[in-house]
Amino acid sequence: MPLFDSYRRFYGKAGDPLAAKSFLRDRFEHGESVLFIALRDTEAVGFVQLYPSFSSVTLARTFILNDLFVDAGYRRQGIAKRLLEAATEYAAALGAVRLTLSTAISNGEAQALYQTSGWVRDEQFYVFHWPISAKK
Numbered sequence: 001m002p003l004f005d006s007y008r009r010f011y012g013k014a015g016d017p018l019a020a021k022s023f024l025r026d027r028f029e030h031g032e033s034v035l036f037i038a039l040r041d042t043e044a045v046g047f048v049q050l051y052p053s054f055s056s057v058t059l060a061r062t063f064i065l066n067d068l069f070v071d072a073g074y075r076r077q078g079i080a081k082r083l084l085e086a087a088t089e090y091a092a093a094l095g096a097v098r099l100t101l102s103t104a105i106s107n108g109e110a111q112a113l114y115q116t117s118g119w120v121r122d123e124q125f126y127v128f129h130w131p132i133s134a135k136k
Helices: 002-010 017-029 079-093 108-116
Strands: 034-040 043-055 060-070 098-101
Touching: 002 017, 002 043, 002 060, 017 034, 034 079, 043 079, 043 098, 060 079, 079 098, 079 108
Parallel strands: 060 098
Antiparallel strands: 034 043, 043 060
8 A cells, every 4th residue: 555655654764565565464364453544536545544452441442543644635635534533433333432642743733633623632641662673
């Protein structure tokens, strides 16, 4: 999927269409993600990808909205907002209690979209990562 490779390049990764395709195929074959694609005619112009998760505290299903991307030529047309709506409707239909996402601190455009769409910035928790080096 060229659009997924474009998304990775947006975040500074080197283009690798074969690896991107393989990654997506693995997610689908193992039921590890849900992908909504925005089409214009037959061209994929945007997507949102959800990863299922669970909350031990609430004893309920949650989803991680890990990827949202719209091709630069199709931005500011409401596509990202409609993709967010599709994701939230899907999660609600499955009884999820929450969707969670993170975005780059420098990505003010995305932050504005999330806030105007009703998403609430977490003021209670910090997010930490433990980087695991890839084997060489």
